Amino acid sequence: MTRNVCVIGMGLIGGSIALSIKKEHDAFITGVDIDQNQLKLGLKLGVIDRMTEDLSEGVEDADLIVLAAPVTKTEQLIDQLKDLPLKEGTIVTDVGSTKTRILKKAAQLSHKGISFIGGHPMAGSHKSGVQAARSHLFENAFYVLTPDKSVEANKIIQLQNWLKGTKARFIELSPGQHDKLAGLISHLPHVVAASLVQQVRHVEKEDELVSRLAAGGFRDITRIASSNPVMWRDILLHNKDTILELIKHFKEEVTRMETMLEEDDEEKILQYFSDAKAFRDGLPSREKGALPAFYDLFVDIPDHPGVISDVTGILGQAGISITNIRIIETRADIMGVLRLTFRSHEDREEGRRHLENSLYETYIMD
Numbered sequence: 001m002t003r004n005v006c007v008i009g010m011g012l013i014g015g016s017i018a019l020s021i022k023k024e025h026d027a028f029i030t031g032v033d034i035d036q037n038q039l040k041l042g043l044k045l046g047v048i049d050r051m052t053e054d055l056s057e058g059v060e061d062a063d064l065i066v067l068a069a070p071v072t073k074t075e076q077l078i079d080q081l082k083d084l085p086l087k088e089g090t091i092v093t094d095v096g097s098t099k100t101r102i103l104k105k106a107a108q109l110s111h112k113g114i115s116f117i118g119g120h121p122m123a124g125s126h127k128s129g130v131q132a133a134r135s136h137l138f139e140n141a142f143y144v145l146t147p148d149k150s151v152e153a154n155k156i157i158q159l160q161n162w163l164k165g166t167k168a169r170f171i172e173l174s175p176g177q178h179d180k181l182a183g184l185i186s187h188l189p190h191v192v193a194a195s196l197v198q199q200v201r202h203v204e205k206e207d208e209l210v211s212r213l214a215a216g217g218f219r220d221i222t223r224i225a226s227s228n229p230v231m232w233r234d235i236l237l238h239n240k241d242t243i244l245e246l247i248k249h250f251k252e253e254v255t256r257m258e259t260m261l262e263e264d265d266e267e268k269i270l271q272y273f274s275d276a277k278a279f280r281d282g283l284p285s286r287e288k289g290a291l292p293a294f295y296d297l298f299v300d301i302p303d304h305p306g307v308i309s310d311v312t313g314i315l316g317q318a319g320i321s322i323t324n325i326r327i328i329e330t331r332a333d334i335m336g337v338l339r340l341t342f343r344s345h346e347d348r349e350e351g352r353r354h355l356e357n358s359l360y361e362t363y364i365m366d
């Protein structure tokens, strides 16, 4: 039997959840967004089956409602849901990067007999919009659930069943613990990444060479500074107390290094870096999913006309489609680099084989 799902916020995460649900369930998915373009794109890409900008129309028949807007908007949406007629037994969940304020707001829904189960898939990308959505985005990632005590256990199982196509690993946390941990491993690093970029931006005003030299490590550590600013503003405001505390500790950490350096304390500096390396090297890795995982292949291309159509021609002849193509470097003195995005690991492997047979140098960076 076809069941109805409503995803509110048809962006990267809402779109990815919708795709993962479609993979495993006979579901008719309605997308709701304030941005018509995202909805139209969602329909065109087959992420949703129906679009509407009218919240009440979107949710009226829904067996599952997924709130996938920025966190402050999620609070407002819960306020709106409170006054709308919803199907009996419907499950409402969200995907927001913060949980305490959202769960507080959602308590109003439990008074109405609606099961609200807070959620946070702890993976994603600096990209946004439904065009970047992928059904496998959360594969092997942790998916935090913060159910209210009033929610029946079978509703949590039902939600996990709805979300099984994410192939994520579910873990239950209290909203407070979630926000503390997410602050440390996600929100503070975002602040640090943006600050590092700002520092370079200020220097660039006097010496524009700096951004051209910024490569390797700088790009790695600052990738997340390219994320959606609205989303991150909202996350910071939501988790303000935790992040302020973490900034204080971070300043102390930097001061420790400052002191070691002022004192030319070779031994302590070495120990500091060694301890950090040992801890970092020991972090569990996630085989698939989040960070690069859009099946990108990089191809060195000589700087001459027609080379791009040659590359796409080779893939076309082999019947391999790509979802994106981008020239990421073209300079007179070196070869350019083309970034091709494939639909799957298998397509990328096959495409790579064909291109290498045609003597193109290719590499993968994930």
Ligand SMILES: NC(=O)C1=CN([C@@H]2O[C@H](COP(=O)(O)OP(=O)(O)OC[C@H]3O[C@@H](n4cnc5c(N)ncnc54)[C@H](O)[C@@H]3O)[C@@H](O)[C@H]2O)C=CC1
Binding pocket: 008, 009, 010, 011, 012, 013, 014, 032, 033, 034, 035, 038, 068, 069, 070, 071, 073, 077, 095, 096, 097, 098, 120, 121, 122, 123, 124, 125, 126, 127, 128, 129, 130, 228, 231, 235
């Ligand atoms: N980007 C990431 O990697 C991750 C994001 N999240 C959380 O997921 C949520 C969505 O983030 P993304 O999908 O990345 O953002 P996005 O910018 O790709 O999509 C958000 C969508 O919500 C829509 N929207 C805004 N206000 C709305 C409203 N009042 N009603 C309906 N739609 C509305 C926007 O038009 C946009 O299409 C955020 O709460 C974020 O904290 C969670 C995990 C990872």
Ligand SMILES: O=C(O)C(=O)Cc1ccc(O)cc1
Binding pocket: 096, 097, 121, 122, 123, 124, 125, 126, 127, 186, 224, 290, 291
């Ligand atoms: O791009 C990345 O590496 C991310 O870390 C994406 C991300 C952003 C927000 C979240 O709440 C979870 C994951």
